[in-house]
Amino acid sequence: MLLYEHPLSSYAQKVKIALREKGVAFTAELPESFGTGRQDGPFAAANPRTEVPVLIDGDVTVFDSTVILEYIEERCPEPPLLPRDPAARAFARITEDVCDTHYEAVNWGFGEILWFRRATGTLADHLRAEAAAQTRVLQDWLTGRLGRREWFGGEGFGWADAAVAPMVNRSVHYGMGPEPGSPLALWHARICARPSVAATFAEFDAAAAAMAAASEMYTTGGRRREYRDHRLEWMVKSGGVEVVLAGLRDGNIRFPWPGGV
Known part of the structure; x- marks a missing residue:
């Protein structure tokens, strides 16, 4: 299995823990276009949201960490992580x-x-x-x-x-x-x-x-942090709307697909 991931992603970490608990061999790869929002290349082809994690198992491609966990649980049922009750x-x-x-x-x-x-x-x-x-x-x-x-x-x-x-x-x-x-x-x-x-x-x-050292890539426009759903909500409700407006002005944040890259 191939796992597109970033080691800092809590979603990717959850999936890696599950794979390792089940003893499933996988290769972890940081997509070359991660954080850019580009819609070309194998990463975007696997997940138009261009978010990690993405699991590729032969001809099967699965994105969204919860759906990946469900796939792993059904594909590799032992040892079970989800209770029976x-x-x-x-x-x-x-x-x-x-x-x-x-x-x-x-x-x-x-x-x-x-x-x-x-x-x-x-x-x-x-x-x-x-x-x-x-x-x-x-x-x-x-x-x-x-x-x-x-x-x-x-x-x-x-x-x-x-x-x-x-x-x-x-x-x-x-x-x-x-x-x-x-x-x-x-x-x-x-x-x-x-x-x-x-x-x-x-x-x-x-x-x-x-x-x-890598953070400058995300504040100079080379890569852009994705302000998606609950993240955007947190920043606004917690008093950081100025952060969002500055990111839009400086072009170093992005919103999810479609139309938000």
């Missing part, structure tokens, strides 16, 4: 959905300030504070769902654990991780000990270390 399946999917939308947006918005310096001074302070406050709310919600269990999936590591892992780990990287000794912090320590997660997080760490 309908209620437990719904629990896992709801957990994933909140992480993919609300939590990812907060992490992404904080990264816009930290790595890409979209705001400075008072505005930057305000957006960082908003991200920190919203992160606490989301981590409290996740802590409630985890309860006294070792895994979100119940007795064993599962679908929800793979979805939550990249989100909480990025918060830890940003210095906004769960309180030491808390149930969520202990859960994070457990997942970091799993080979599938450790390998994925190591790739994230290596890419994050190089992000400061």
Whole structure:
């Protein structure tokens, strides 16, 4: 299998964790046109949104991280990540959905300030504070769902654990991780000990270390950050509409396909 991905993408990390949990061999590739919005080449042919991840399995091409997880689960059913019980399946999917939308947006918005310096001074302070406050709310919600269990999936590591892992780990990287000794912090320590997660997080760490140098490509117009759905909503509702307007003026942000490249 070929996986178009970026090591910093929480969506791609989720998929890589699932593939590694199932022992599925794959080749990871960063598309040459990633971040440009170009509609030519094999990446755009595989996914007109030009978003990662994209999984290519022979003649089958699948994009959208959740759909990819579903494909992997059906294509490679052992070991199962999604529970059999309908209620437990719904629990896992709801957990994933909140992480993919609300939590990812907060992490992404904080990264816009930290790595890409979209705001400075008072505005930057305000957006960082908003991200920190919203992160606490989301981590409290996740802590409630985890309860006294070792895994979100119940007795064993599962679908929800793979979805939550990249989100909480990025918060830890940003210095906004769960309180030491808390149930969520202990859960994070457990997942970091799993080979599938450790390998994925190591790739994230290596890419994050190089992000400061690469960030200029996204602010000078060579590449443009995609302000999609929940990300755009987060920036506006958190007081960063000036960031969006400046990105439009300077031509260093983009909106999703169709018509937004």
